[in-house]
Amino acid sequence: METSFSQKQLDFPGRVCARLKDAREFRGVTLIELSRRTKISKKHLVAIEACKFDELPFATIYKKHFICSYAKALDLDPEPFLSQYIEEESPISATIPSPSKTLLYSQPTTLHHFFSKLPSLLRITVILIFAGAIVGYLFLQVRHILEPPMLTVYTPEDGFVTEGNSVLIQGRVEKEAELFINGIDIQHKEDGQFRETVPVSTGVNTLLIEAKKKHGRITTDTRHVIVQSNEQFSLVK
The missing domain is CATH 1.10.260.40 (lambda repressor-like DNA-binding domains)
Structure with missing residues (x-):
């Protein structure tokens, strides 16, 4: 039976x-x-x-x-x-x-197999995390491109008085940016440091320092240098 x-x-x-x-x-x-x-x-x-x-x-x-x-x-x-x-x-x-082992996961061999073994809710969560990371990365990259570049001018101070015919401009600029002093392209080092001697004449000289990125805004710093004759400089002293 x-x-x-x-x-x-x-x-x-x-x-x-x-x-x-x-x-x-x-x-x-x-x-x-x-x-x-x-x-x-x-x-x-x-x-x-x-x-x-x-x-x-x-x-x-x-x-x-x-x-x-x-x-x-x-x-x-x-x-x-x-x-x-x-x-x-x-x-x-x-x-x-x-x-006895049907509840154990076999090792996934491809990304597709990995996702197919995840419960639906967990799979959606993983996808959202990946998507959020990509969007966040793109946002940071776009913001970095569009925001004004860093520019710091060490010397001269605004209102600097001298009797010489040139002045030394020193500072640091964001390394991806282009640097201009009164419209003239100035080369800077790989770390962004720059040092440039600019001619000046008697009277008030305006020095316009500009940092530009290819697709971003412009950062400017204006310094005024006063050049006096030897006689005027002696009287000031």
């Missing part, structure tokens, strides 16, 4: 979903009773029996667990059903895990 029953249960034809359903109906187990045994909702059991595995809101590893739980609840060996499910649903052949 037991041998006849064993042969009967191995004769269920078709896809794994049809075999599971036939096995349940053969044993006279209702979906409600099966749901109680497996802790799987009736709605999800109906989807499994209809081979609508894509409608289950779970990662593949949990779907495999459902197949094992379904078979065990009917006192069936889950290995053949799990093997058939993997063969039918997986585009790439996979090693059949033992029932």
Whole structure:
């Protein structure tokens, strides 16, 4: 009697979903009773029996667990059903895990496999984090391009008085920026330091120092240098 029953249960034809359903109906187990045994909702059991595995809101590893739980609840060996499910649903052949290890993740070989094994909510969270990081990076790059460049002038001080015919301008500028003094292009060092001697004449001289970036704003610093004759300079002293 037991041998006849064993042969009967191995004769269920078709896809794994049809075999599971036939096995349940053969044993006279209702979906409600099966749901109680497996802790799987009736709605999800109906989807499994209809081979609508894509409608289950779970990662593949949990779907495999459902197949094992379904078979065990009917006192069936889950290995053949799990093997058939993997063969039918997986585009790439996979090693059949033992029932005790069905909840373990296999090591992902590609980014696509990694995302496919994540629950939907976690997958969306990871995607949003990646998208946020990209947007943040682009925002910082655009802001860096559009914001005015750094410019610091050490000497001369505004209102500097001298009797010479030249004045030394020293300072530092953002290394990606171009530097101009009274419209003349001035070269600076790789670290942004600059040192330039500019001719001046008697009277008030206006020195306009400008830092420009290719697509950004301009930073300016204006210094006034007063050049006095030797006689005027002596009187001031």
